[in-house]
């Protein structure tokens with residue numbers, strides 16, 4: 001539905017060329033919420049602005065719904081852009097216009113009849129929870145309410161794609177949650193394809209299906225949010241995730257050498273990750289029942305969510321006869337979870 005192929009964007013600046021994007025390729029499926037995360041200056045804004053051609057790529061192609069935007073003239077682009085809504089970090093509302101007129105703005109530009117506009121704006125304000133604010137001005141609204149106006153305005157021309165450029169970065173955590181929930185609801189209700197750029201992994205974890213990590217103009221890594229969370233490959237991805245997930249060993253093991261060889265009195269440390277149904281499944285209880293001679297120590301456990309999916313993480317330590325520990329490990333491997341052997345370690349006294 002959105003296909004970026006070999007996008008390069010080089011800006012000219014007095015100090016010389018700035019290589020903002022260097023050969024970026026990615027695909028976003030219809031109805032998906034796709035996140036792009038990167039540090040400041042990584043190229044996120046440039047990339048999202050290439051999707052609706054607010055920035056023309058220096059080379060490469062941008063396809064939306066099978067149509068190549070890079071091959072279009074300005075008139076054709078204007079028509080296609082109506083199907084690509086966008087919301088911004090600083091909302092970009094008209095301060096001298098009411099909430100109603102801000103949302104009506106793109107419809108008036110398109111020459112829509114006033115009675116159609118009335119119905120449409122009223123419906124949209126209802127959808128974003130601002131039915132009672134139609135006649136207020138942006139200065140009378142909170143940040144979250146302003147972004148709701150931005151979302152209603154972006155939806156006015158019935159887009160198939162919604163681009164969110166750091167849409168929650170100016171908002172407090174609670175308001176961020178509420179706006180993300182609204183974006184996820186709209187994605188579900190209207191089947192919109194959503195692209196989100198952010199520097200916060202929490203945003204990715206809360207609403208995205210897939211994520212691309214962008215670093216210095218290239219994609220360092222991309223995949224499903226679950227895979228990226230559970231098996232990050234690149235140091236930059238690990239850094240983003242470490243803000244949310246502690247991968248540290250429990251205090252009782254910190255500082256002790258973790259070896260890959262079993263030593264007398266050491267525990268086999270396992271990191272277990274459960275997603276979805278299996279997060280509530282008593283897999284560990286089953287293992288303990290089946291292998292009573294394996295002593296299982298729970299060292300760390302947390303239950304979280306990726307999008308709406310339960311996501312549990314545990315670190316357990318196993319000791320017992322070698323063959324039973326091996327069989328217990330094999331039992332876990334058959335179950336619907338990810339297991340990672342951290343190594344062997346001794347508990348401090």
Ligand SMILES: Nc1ncnc2c1ncn2[C@@H]1O[C@H](COP(=O)(O)OP(=O)(O)OP(=O)(O)O)[C@@H](O)[C@H]1O
Nearest residue numbers: 011013018020038039040041042043044045046047
């Ligand atoms: N119009 C421009 N002219 C010259 N250089 C630019 C222009 N716009 C962006 N850049 C440069 O391109 C690089 C990528 O910028 P971009 O704004 O896309 O990054 P970003 O990841 O969105 O960063 P931030 O989160 O800070 O907004 C940066 O080095 C930036 O200085």
